Amino acid sequence: MWERIERVAQPETEPLSLAEVKQQCRVDTVVTDDDAFLTRCIRAAREAIEGPDGRGLAIMAADWRLTLDCFPKEVRIPMGPVLSIVNIVYVDGAGAAQTLDPADYHWRPGRYEARIQPAYGKAWPAARSQLDAVTITFKAGFKGTEEDPIKLGNIPEPLRVAMMMLIAHWYMVRSTTVVGTVPTEIQHGFEDIMNMFAVGHVA
Structure with a gap:
């Protein structure tokens, strides 16, 4: 069934603002060098959760x-x-x-x-x-994200936190390998939050 589902259009806005993400990544608001990268990360983090290519959820309408x-x-x-x-x-x-x-x-x-x-x-x-x-x-999508103006209050906060944790990881680690350390997954991190919302093919 999952291979029969496809996205028709992207949402009009994202569940996180650039300012929220910069705060999570401890980037000063006046520093704009990585704004474009962080903006791409916001979309990528949402898509890592949404639909058949993600975790089977729809965050934004x-x-x-x-x-x-x-x-x-x-x-x-x-x-x-x-x-x-x-x-x-x-x-x-x-x-x-x-x-x-x-x-x-x-x-x-x-x-x-x-x-x-x-x-x-x-x-x-x-x-x-x-x-x-x-x-x-x-x-x-979560109720309220289809309205004008868009309301984000019904998006579960753990999902927003999970997105910010994932983005912070991407911001700190910009390659596919880490040299000189033994990677360890943080408890109560992204995967644990996703398991709270496991549906469909990952339930």
Whole structure:
């Protein structure tokens, strides 16, 4: 299932500000030499957590796409939190793309997943027998990150801390090897925090 999920768009903003990250890395606010690097690290740290390439979470509201070859009895989106189902598009018997009426299905969000079924008295339409016949676009992220202005208060603080710890590590260690030391993972660090939110393929 994970290989069938892809990101449609990046979020409009990040869960951490540059100022927060510079404070974590103990960089004076007036020093701008590494601002571009730290800005890239913020995005990289978020992507290390989000979606199928990360830990199966969605932090900031953005559109994702799940592609299936047919309609199963129940569609399960194995990541989240899912904020809304943007649309469900399928290829009909004539090969034309059709958008399913939202009244023809209902969905239920879980903590970090969502399930979609036909509405009561309805059935899934007949999709053409082909690869990628069904496409489900959904918006996922913590509540409030889809609003304007964006609200970050519902993002669990451990996730923000985990991102800052990872960024601080990248800031201090800018190569793939460390010479002359024996690396030791810090207790209660990034991995321990991620295990608190383990979902999907890492649960």
